[in-house]
Amino acid sequence: MDACVTFEDLTLGYNRHPAVHHLSGSVRKGSLTALVGANGSGKSTLLKGIVGVLQPMSGVCRVAPGTSLAYLPQQSELDRSFPARVVDLVSLGLWPRRGLLGRLRPEDFEAVATALSAVGLDGFGKRPIDTLSGGQLQRALFARVLVQDADLILLDEPFNAIDARTVADLVGLIMRWHGERRTVVVVVHDLDLVRQHFPEALLLARRPVAWGDARSTLAPENLLRARQFNEAWDDDAPWCAPGDDHPHAGHRHDGDAHRKGAA
Amino acid sequence: MHALHDYIVAPFVEFAFMQRALVGALMLSASACPVGVFLMLRRMSLMGDAMAHAILPGAAVGFLFYGLQIVPMTLGGLGAGVVVALGAGAVSRLTIQKEDASMAAFYLISLALGVLIVSLRGSNIDLMHVLFGTVLALNDEALVLIGAIAAITLAALVVFWRALVAECLDPLFLRSVSRLGPPVHFVFLALVVLNLVGGFQALGTLLSVGLMMLPAAAARFWASRVEPMCLLAALFGAASCICGLLLSYHASLPSGPAIILSAGAIYLLSIIAGTRGVLATRVRHISHRTA
Numbered sequence: 001m002d003a004c005v006t007f008e009d010l011t012l013g014y015n016r017h018p019a020v021h022h023l024s025g026s027v028r029k030g031s032l033t034a035l036v037g038a039n040g041s042g043k044s045t046l047l048k049g050i051v052g053v054l055q056p057m058s059g060v061c062r063v064a065p066g067t068s069l070a071y072l073p074q075q076s077e078l079d080r081s082f083p084a085r086v087v088d089l090v091s092l093g094l095w096p097r098r099g100l101l102g103r104l105r106p107e108d109f110e111a112v113a114t115a116l117s118a119v120g121l122d123g124f125g126k127r128p129i130d131t132l133s134g135g136q137l138q139r140a141l142f143a144r145v146l147v148q149d150a151d152l153i154l155l156d157e158p159f160n161a162i163d164a165r166t167v168a169d170l171v172g173l174i175m176r177w178h179g180e181r182r183t184v185v186v187v188v189h190d191l192d193l194v195r196q197h198f199p200e201a202l203l204l205a206r207r208p209v210a211w212g213d214a215r216s217t218l219a220p221e222n223l224l225r226a227r228q229f230n231e232a233w234d235d236d237a238p239w240c241a242p243g244d245d246h247p248h249a250g251h252r253h254d255g256d257a258h259r260k261g262a263a
Numbered sequence: 264m265h266a267l268h269d270y271i272v273a274p275f276v277e278f279a280f281m282q283r284a285l286v287g288a289l290m291l292s293a294s295a296c297p298v299g300v301f302l303m304l305r306r307m308s309l310m311g312d313a314m315a316h317a318i319l320p321g322a323a324v325g326f327l328f329y330g331l332q333i334v335p336m337t338l339g340g341l342g343a344g345v346v347v348a349l350g351a352g353a354v355s356r357l358t359i360q361k362e363d364a365s366m367a368a369f370y371l372i373s374l375a376l377g378v379l380i381v382s383l384r385g386s387n388i389d390l391m392h393v394l395f396g397t398v399l400a401l402n403d404e405a406l407v408l409i410g411a412i413a414a415i416t417l418a419a420l421v422v423f424w425r426a427l428v429a430e431c432l433d434p435l436f437l438r439s440v441s442r443l444g445p446p447v448h449f450v451f452l453a454l455v456v457l458n459l460v461g462g463f464q465a466l467g468t469l470l471s472v473g474l475m476m477l478p479a480a481a482a483r484f485w486a487s488r489v490e491p492m493c494l495l496a497a498l499f500g501a502a503s504c505i506c507g508l509l510l511s512y513h514a515s516l517p518s519g520p521a522i523i524l525s526a527g528a529i530y531l532l533s534i535i536a537g538t539r540g541v542l543a544t545r546v547r548h549i550s551h552r553t554a
Contacts, residue, residue, distance in 0.1 A: 053439065
C-alpha cells in the first residue's frame with residue numbers, strides 16, 4: 001500500500017516534554033482517518049508535525065514527495081478584523097496553484113464560487129469576514145480547503161461550535177474528499193460520529209494506544225487504556241533513553257533527550 | 264477666484280523650493296502611506312514610531328563623521344534601522360518574546376546610543392535638525408533619494424502584495440502552503456525602514472512616522488478593503504502635504520509639523536465623519552432591514 005504520511009519513531013513536543021511519544025506507522029494514500037484522544041493527548045501536535053510547523057524532537061515524519069497539503073488548524077491565526085471579504089479569504093486557497101505572482105484566471109473565480117456554494121455560503125462572497133458567525137467562518141475555511149484541491153487534507157477539530165446541520169454538511173464534504181481518493185485526517189471528539197463515518201481511527205494518549213479499523217480502535221478496553229495517562233507534565237520524569245519499555249526500532253536521541261512525562 | 268489661485272497655486276509656481284518640497288512630499292505620500300496601512304493592519308502602528316527612534320544612532324554616526332550631509336546620514340539611518348528591525352524580528356521569531364517587547368528593547372538601546380553620539384559633537388540645534396528635518400530645504404540629492412525609495416517601495420508592494428495580505432490575514436495558513444512568510448515579514452520591515460529614512464530628509468526622524476501612520480489610520484474609517492484603503496491613505500497623505508506646505512508658507516510655520524497636523528486634522532475628521540466612523544456607527548439608525 002502506498003503511504004501518504006510515514007512516521008518513524010516520531011516524538012513531538014514542547015520544552016523537551018513529549019506531546020506525541022514514539023509514534024510509528026503510516027497513513028495510507030486515499031484513507032480517511034479520525035484522530036481521537038483526550039485533551040492534551042497530542043492530536044493537534046501530530047497535525048502540526050505533519051504540516052511541518054513543529055519540528056520533531058526525534059524520529060521522522062515524512063510526507064510522500066509531491067503531496068499537496070491543506071491544513072485547517074484548530075486555533076486559526078486568522079485576523080478577523082482584517083478588511084477582507086469572504087472571497088478574499090477563500091481565494092487564499094489558490095496560493096498553491098497561483099503562488100505569489102500568478103494572475104488569477106476566470107476559472108479560479110469560478111472555483112471559489114463553486115466552493116462557496118458547496119459549503120452553503122452562496123451570496124456571502126462580498127461580505128466582510130468580521131460579519132460572519134463562527135459556523136459561517138468555519139464553512140468559509142472549509143471552502144478554502146476545497147479551493148486548495150490538496151492530496152492530503154488535515155482538519156483539526158473542524159466541528160467545534162458547529163450546529164448539527166452544518167456538521168452533517170461538512171461531514172458530507174469530507175466523505176466527498178474520501179471518495180475522490182484524497183487522504184484525509186480529522187481530529188474529532190464525537191466518537192459516535194467517528195464510528196458512523198470514519199473507516200479508520202488512531203487513538204492517541206501521548207503514545208499511540210490503538211490504530212486501525214475505527215470500531216475496533218474505539219473498543220471500550222482501548223478507550224479505558226487511553227484514559228489512563230497523566231495530562232500534566234512531570235518535571236521529574238526520567239529522561240527517555242534507548243531500551244525503555246516501549247517497543248520500537250532505531251531509537252535515536254543524540255543529545256536531544258526528552259522527558260518521559262508520566263507515561 | 265483669483266485670490267484662491269494666489270493663495271493655493273501661486274506659491275508652488277513662483278518658488279522653486281516650494282516645488283521641490285511638493286514633489287518630495289508627494290512621492291513620499293505615495294510610498295509611505297500604503298506601507299503605513301499594512302503597519303496598521305498588522306497592529307504594528309506604534310512600531311513605526313519605535314523604528315523612527317531606532318534610525319537615530321545611524322543618522323547620528325553619519326552626522327558625526329560627515330556633518331549635516333544627506334547621503335552618509337541616510338545610509339547610517341538605514342543601517343541602524345535594518346539592524347534593529349532584523350534584531351527585533353529575529354528575537355520574536357526565535358524566542359517566546361513577542362515583537363512589541365523586543366522592538367521596544369532594541370529601539371530604546373538604539374535611541375540612547377543616538378542621543379549619546381549626537382551629544383559628543385554638535386549643538387542642540389543640530390539635533391533638532393536631525394529630529395525634525397526641513398522639507399523646504401530638499402536638494403537634488405534628497406529628491407533623487409526619495410524618488411528611488413518610492414520606486415523601490417511601490418515595486419516591492421506590487422510584487423509581494425498577495426503575500427503581505429496573506430501574512431496579515433492568516434499567517435499560519437501562509438506557513439502551511441509556502442515558505443514565504445518569514446522573508447515577507449523582513450521585506451516588509453525593510454520597507455518600513457526605507458520609508459522612514461526617506462521621510463527623515465523631509466520631515467525628520469520623528470515626524471516621518473506621522474506621514475506614514477496618520478493617513479493610514481484615517482483611511483481605515485472610510486474603506487473596508489485593503490486596495491482602496493491604500494489608495495485613500497496615499498491621497499490623504501498628498502492632501503496633508505499640500506495643506507501643510509501652504510500653511511507653512513502663508514503662516515510662516517515650520518513645514519514638518521504643519522504637514523503632520525494637517526494629516527492629524529484629516530484623521531480627526533475621519534473619526535467623526537467617516538463611513539465607518541463615529542457618526543455612521545454609533546448614532547442609532549431609525550430603521551433596519553428585515554434580513
